[in-house]
Amino acid sequence: MSEERVGVYVCHCGSNIAGTVAVDEVARWIGSQPNVVVARDYKFMCSSLGQELIEQDIKEQKLSRVVVAACSPHMHEKTFRSACQRAGLNPFLFEMANIRELDSWATDDKEAATQKAKAMVKAAVERVVHHQPLELIPVNINPNTLVVGGGVAGITAALELAEAGYHVYLVERESSIGGHMAQLDKTFPTLDCSACILTPKMVDVAQHPNITLLSYSEVEAVDGYLGNFTITVRKKARHVIEEKCTGCGICTEKCPKRVIDEVFEAGLGYRKAIYRLFPQAVPKYPVIDMQNCIYFQRGKCKACQIFCPTGAIDFDQQDELIKFEVGNIILATGYDPFDARRISQYGYGRLANVFTSLEFERLVNAAGPTGGKIVLRDGVTQPQSVAIIHCVGSRDRNYNEYCSRVCCMYSLKFAHLVHERLPGAEVYNFYIDVRASGKRYEEFYHRILSEGTHFIRGRAAEVTDAARLPGEEGKLIVQAEDTLTGRQRRVPVDMVILSIGLEARHDAKEVAQKFGLGCDFNGFFIERHPKLDPVTTMTEGILIAGACQGPMDIPETVAQGAAAAARVAGLISRGTVWMEPVRAHINPDLCSGCRICNTMCPYNAIVFHADKGISEVITALCQGCGACVAACPSAAITGAHFTDQQIMSQIDGMLWDVKPQAKAEVAS
Amino acid sequence: MSETFEPVIVGFLCNWCSYRAADLAGTARIHYAPNMRPIRVMCSARVEPQFVLKALREGADGVLIAGCHPGECHYVEGNVKALRRYVLLKRMLRQFGIEEERVQLVWAAASEGTVLAEAVDRMTEQIRALGPLRWYDSVVVPASGSLIGDDGRESAATRTRTAKEK
Numbered sequence: 001m002s003e004e005r006v007g008v009y010v011c012h013c014g015s016n017i018a019g020t021v022a023v024d025e026v027a028r029w030i031g032s033q034p035n036v037v038v039a040r041d042y043k044f045m046c047s048s049l050g051q052e053l054i055e056q057d058i059k060e061q062k063l064s065r066v067v068v069a070a071c072s073p074h075m076h077e078k079t080f081r082s083a084c085q086r087a088g089l090n091p092f093l094f095e096m097a098n099i100r101e102l103d104s105w106a107t108d109d110k111e112a113a114t115q116k117a118k119a120m121v122k123a124a125v126e127r128v129v130h131h132q133p134l135e136l137i138p139v140n141i142n143p144n145t146l147v148v149g150g151g152v153a154g155i156t157a158a159l160e161l162a163e164a165g166y167h168v169y170l171v172e173r174e175s176s177i178g179g180h181m182a183q184l185d186k187t188f189p190t191l192d193c194s195a196c197i198l199t200p201k202m203v204d205v206a207q208h209p210n211i212t213l214l215s216y217s218e219v220e221a222v223d224g225y226l227g228n229f230t231i232t233v234r235k236k237a238r239h240v241i242e243e244k245c246t247g248c249g250i251c252t253e254k255c256p257k258r259v260i261d262e263v264f265e266a267g268l269g270y271r272k273a274i275y276r277l278f279p280q281a282v283p284k285y286p287v288i289d290m291q292n293c294i295y296f297q298r299g300k301c302k303a304c305q306i307f308c309p310t311g312a313i314d315f316d317q318q319d320e321l322i323k324f325e326v327g328n329i330i331l332a333t334g335y336d337p338f339d340a341r342r343i344s345q346y347g348y349g350r351l352a353n354v355f356t357s358l359e360f361e362r363l364v365n366a367a368g369p370t371g372g373k374i375v376l377r378d379g380v381t382q383p384q385s386v387a388i389i390h391c392v393g394s395r396d397r398n399y400n401e402y403c404s405r406v407c408c409m410y411s412l413k414f415a416h417l418v419h420e421r422l423p424g425a426e427v428y429n430f431y432i433d434v435r436a437s438g439k440r441y442e443e444f445y446h447r448i449l450s451e452g453t454h455f456i457r458g459r460a461a462e463v464t465d466a467a468r469l470p471g472e473e474g475k476l477i478v479q480a481e482d483t484l485t486g487r488q489r490r491v492p493v494d495m496v497i498l499s500i501g502l503e504a505r506h507d508a509k510e511v512a513q514k515f516g517l518g519c520d521f522n523g524f525f526i527e528r529h530p531k532l533d534p535v536t537t538m539t540e541g542i543l544i545a546g547a548c549q550g551p552m553d554i555p556e557t558v559a560q561g562a563a564a565a566a567r568v569a570g571l572i573s574r575g576t577v578w579m580e581p582v583r584a585h586i587n588p589d590l591c592s593g594c595r596i597c598n599t600m601c602p603y604n605a606i607v608f609h610a611d612k613g614i615s616e617v618i619t620a621l622c623q624g625c626g627a628c629v630a631a632c633p634s635a636a637i638t639g640a641h642f643t644d645q646q647i648m649s650q651i652d653g654m655l656w657d658v659k660p661q662a663k664a665e666v667a668s
Numbered sequence: 669m670s671e672t673f674e675p676v677i678v679g680f681l682c683n684w685c686s687y688r689a690a691d692l693a694g695t696a697r698i699h700y701a702p703n704m705r706p707i708r709v710m711c712s713a714r715v716e717p718q719f720v721l722k723a724l725r726e727g728a729d730g731v732l733i734a735g736c737h738p739g740e741c742h743y744v745e746g747n748v749k750a751l752r753r754y755v756l757l758k759r760m761l762r763q764f765g766i767e768e769e770r771v772q773l774v775w776a777a778a779s780e781g782t783v784l785a786e787a788v789d790r791m792t793e794q795i796r797a798l799g800p801l802r803w804y805d806s807v808v809v810p811a812s813g814s815l816i817g818d819d820g821r822e823s824a825a826t827r828t829r830t831a832k833e834k
Binding site: 040072073074098100101102103104105106107108109112113115116119120123513516518519520521526530538582600602603608623624625626627629630631641642644647648651652654655658659660 | 684690706741745785
């Protein structure tokens with residue numbers, strides 16, 4: 001038997017526990033068990049009086065271990081650890097038995113609940129005697145930060161940190177920052193011009209001395225851990241020397257090759273083979289699209305180089321790998337629009353005048369391919385009637401079950417813009433529910449209602465050009481059941497807009513893997529807590545902001561960008577943070593060098609020393625999951641605070657009443 | 669001893685999803701069978717097959733392992749590792765004659781208190797129908813010496829014996 005002196009405290013939690021569990025009986029019984037020198041029950045252990053009780057006993061009764069049977073450790077483990085620490089006991093010599101959430105609240109069978117509580121308290125006692133004193137691990141925080149993604153979330157986060165005086169590396173995959181917001185025409189519900197509010201911020205990013213902007217770049221590798229990440233970025237060759245380029249645009253003008261712009265203009269407009277993403281692009285330097293450049297394809301042309309007044313074109317430029325160190329990483333990688341081709345009955349890609357919402361944004365944008373004129377695919381005809389179909393790819397079990405949260409509002413905005421640009425045109429909204437749940441959103445909805453938009457409550461079944469009734473010839477017919485009147489409707493229109501939803505980036509899983517965080521079923525990054533911690537992840541030092549976490553609108557995205565920056569700034573200003581010592585350790589004397597654990601580790605925290613033939617855990621990288629501990633065939637790996645011995649003893653305690661030995665004792 | 673047999677199930681719950689699911693079930697006052705005795709581990713991947721064997725040997729009638737849904741693991745893919753180990757363990761348990769229902773792996777997200785509660789209820793009923801395991805009496809005692817050592821690992825004695833038999 002061990003020498004440890006254990007104090008056990010059973011909490012009533014008012015009547016939350018005591019109403020179901022016979023706490024006095026549990027305390028009395030555990031008091032008679034080996035190692036237990038004090039066993040008490042008390043109304044509220046988490047109260048200051050309850051905590052003082054523990055502190056007093058530690059000092060007077062010379063307790064070397066403490067067990068509190070109360071609520072979930074996620075609730076009060078920290079509280080009681082601090083109490084132990086105040087009394088001079090290492091906080092890791094404490095164990096909690098959760099007899100509230102996992103026992104008294106989950107049943108009203110008093111006898112069974114008491115028996116279960118006894119088992120849980122006994123298990124905690126058996127476990128705690130094997131606890132070892134542990135120290136929190138100090139980690140220094142590098143004050144530089146990496147922001148991945150130059151949309152409005154990333155821009156906000158970068159500017160917030162830069163303004164706070166910290167250096168930021170902003171990495172953007174495209175040749176300009178701005179993200180989806182730069183493509184939009186107006187923002188709901190205020191109808192601000194999207195570019196007008198975004199471009200000043202983009203310019204701020206470019207000019208800020210604390211921001212290193214790496215556009216047309218992608219993160220290649222991430223090594224390290226909270227406070228100390230080493231980042232490798234691939235800066236793709238623009239074939240334009242940034243130091244020489246003035247952004248005059250003569251190269252683009254002279255380039256003879258015209259290409260359909262699939263990215264920024266959503267396939268509606270053209271760009272050249274050397275181009276800027278859009279006129280206000282930041283940085284202002286163009287990029288050569290090698291797939292379409294005549295020189296790169298056929299070895300002739302060089303028009304851009306000939307006409308460039310500063311000699312900035314460099315056809316031999318190569319990708320460049322840049323390495324730098326940061327302390328924290330904010331992922332703001334945004335979303336992909338739902339691919340409307342997947343819903344074939346809506347005819348996108350087959351029926352010319354079916355548009356996606358992103359295409360329509362470009363159509364109504366004054367800087368867009370039509371100069372803001374709403375026209376059909378032929379480029380001249382103005383539609384006399386427009387149908388807007390909501391929830392395309394959202395709220396649909398066949399595609400995405402979730403609500404994309406922005407489509408209702410931008411659909412209302414579209415209705416308004418059609419009324420404004422094409423007076424007299426009819427607009428039909430096919431909706432399931434109108435979700436207008438933001439500040440002044442509902443008022444905007446009422447405004448659109450009063451503008452004469454038709455609202456038909458029903459998910460559109462089909463968009464077809466097969467005319468059946470008079471008046472349908474040459475039109476697109478939207479078929480839907482009007483669920484308010486219970487009738488089938490066929491609405492002939494000239495133009496159909498599909499309000500496509502927001503999806504996780506197609507490569508979100510790979511990004512998650514690279515940065516060591518989790519994705520949910522839909523591919524969105526998982527936050528630490530959906531309510532209370534939406535911008536941090538379970539991986540320390542990696543934060544998320546904006547639509548990479550889930551569909552959200554611009555105000556929420558901006559709020560998240562700022563929140564993530566505030567979190568990072570807090571860590572930087574602390575300089576050093578303390579991390580839980582729940583980490584794996586390999587005993588070099590027991591390690592056989594089989595390397596099974598090497599591949600087990602999701603964080604590459606285990607290195608193999610070929611010279612010594614053994615593996616070693618890099619403590620700072622280890623997150624403490626214990627996968628390697630369980631896998632080690634030589635039992636050479638110890639998982640601190642979750643050792644084999646601790647868990648085995650806990651199992652013993654849990655089964656105290658059904659153990660073969662216990663039964664034998666009863667029988668004899 | 670009560671008339672009806674009350675199974676004892678040891679539940680290994682991962683810290684991030686299934687333990688939180690159990691917390692949530694309690695907070696939401698979802699009542700379920702009090703037969704599962706929970707042990708918190710950081711990840712379902714921490715659950716060694718020996719833990720399961722140890723629990724069964726020490727008198728448990730069943731073992732529940734609960735983790736995050738695949739793709740939602742806090743440690744990227746610990747639950748997948750748990751699943752792989754589970755499949756192998758089940759193959760071994762089958763050879764020992766341990767019924768399928770006695771050892772189960774379930775996924776319960778932090779928001780799925782009901783899923784966890786239903787899994788415990790279902791498992792309790794299944795094992796109640798099977799009756800007590802009494803593995804110690806049927807397997808461990810008849811063999812000369814213990815098959816599994818006190819620490820749940822194969823004991824040295826057994827190892828030498830099996831070696832000799834070979």
